[in-house]
Amino acid sequence: PSISPSESAYPTTLPSVSPSSSPSESAYPTTLPSASPSESPSASFSPTTLPSVSPSESPSVSFSPTMPPTLFTFTSAWFSNEIAGGYSEVGAIVAIQCKGWYCDDKRLKYHDADLVLDTSDSAAPYWTKWFSQEAHMEEEACGTGYLVAQIQCQSTYCDNLRLFCAKPMSDY
Numbered sequence: 001p002s003i004s005p006s007e008s009a010y011p012t013t014l015p016s017v018s019p020s021s022s023p024s025e026s027a028y029p030t031t032l033p034s035a036s037p038s039e040s041p042s043a044s045f046s047p048t049t050l051p052s053v054s055p056s057e058s059p060s061v062s063f064s065p066t067m068p069p070t071l072f073t074f075t076s077a078w079f080s081n082e083i084a085g086g087y088s089e090v091g092a093i094v095a096i097q098c099k100g101w102y103c104d105d106k107r108l109k110y111h112d113a114d115l116v117l118d119t120s121d122s123a124a125p126y127w128t129k130w131f132s133q134e135a136h137m138e139e140e141a142c143g144t145g146y147l148v149a150q151i152q153c154q155s156t157y158c159d160n161l162r163l164f165c166a167k168p169m170s171d172y
């Protein structure tokens with residue numbers, strides 16, 4: 001059976017806190033805020049052979065009816081162990097930025113989870129083990145066929161990290 005959007009297998013909620021405040025013990029999860037695209041979409045088209053035209057006419061280009069939807073790249077809110085409970089937003093992560101002492105606060109560039117992530121029962125998303133520079137546990141990665149869809153951190157300076165791995169849709 002497939003999972004309806006209201007009961008997604010992916011973590012889609014964060015505690016409702018602003019970056020300038022700290023989350024309270026009683027903060028209930030709320031739906032993620034919709035983000036604004038960080039860049040304007042660019043029109044893309046399938047290559048076509050243009051008819052020959054005279055200099056006074058302008059050529060026309062037809063768009064392919066089978067084009068996938070344009071993927072916007074969003075910029076997340078900052079997250080850290082003190083902000084949003086250490087959870088990033090959910091999507092196909094394409095970049096990460098950090099600031100503060102020891103790179104404590106982080107934010108992501110990502111593609112919309114609804115357009116990219118496979119939410120079928122067979123997709124089986126999972127969290128990696130926690131990792132950090134201590135004890136030579138410096139790296140974790142998603143398995144073949146999976147991408148990083150969320151990051152969580154804990155401990156002082158957001159030192160320990162783990163990755164949420166999910167399968168992309170077949171056309172991503």
